Amino acid sequence: MIRHGTKKESETRVIARELAKKLSSKRPKSTALVVGFTGELGTGKTTFIKSFIRSMGVRKKITSPTFLIVRRFNIKHGGFENIYHVDAYRIKGGRELSAVGADEIFNSPKNIVLVEWADRVKDVLPKSTIWVKFKYGKERNEREITID
DSSP states (O other), rough: OOOEEEESSSHHHHHHHHHHHHHHOOOOSSSSSEEEEEOOOTTSHHHHHEEEEHHTOOOOOOOOOOOTTTEEEEEEEETTEEEEEEEOTTTTTTTHHHHHTTHHTTTTTTEEEEEEEEGGGGGGTTTTOOOEEEOOOSSOOOOOEEEE
């Protein structure tokens, strides 16, 4: 478990880029590389995910798939071909996520899958999911990011 404290968005972006660099060399053999993000609204999940995706070479505009649920980006990085951003905020459980094709996405080792609000769909996430937890610090601008 690794803990980071941040006070600025730029610090959150640096942590995201560092994690992306580290994980891009760890391509699994049989499933996607899945990272689950949890935390209250406004704690930095989307900022982190956008920076992670950007560091994988995506140059087009990156927006959260709040209403689409899943957004795919093509990448050629560390043997990966796709990075998916899943926003489970509007999902009531894993069954709904499976209905939009998530099982196929999770089963391909060519994919990196970043799941925002992952605690809502943890029943369908692989056991190998890497968890990134966000919470507010003591001051309004402070965040604690824990990578498990």
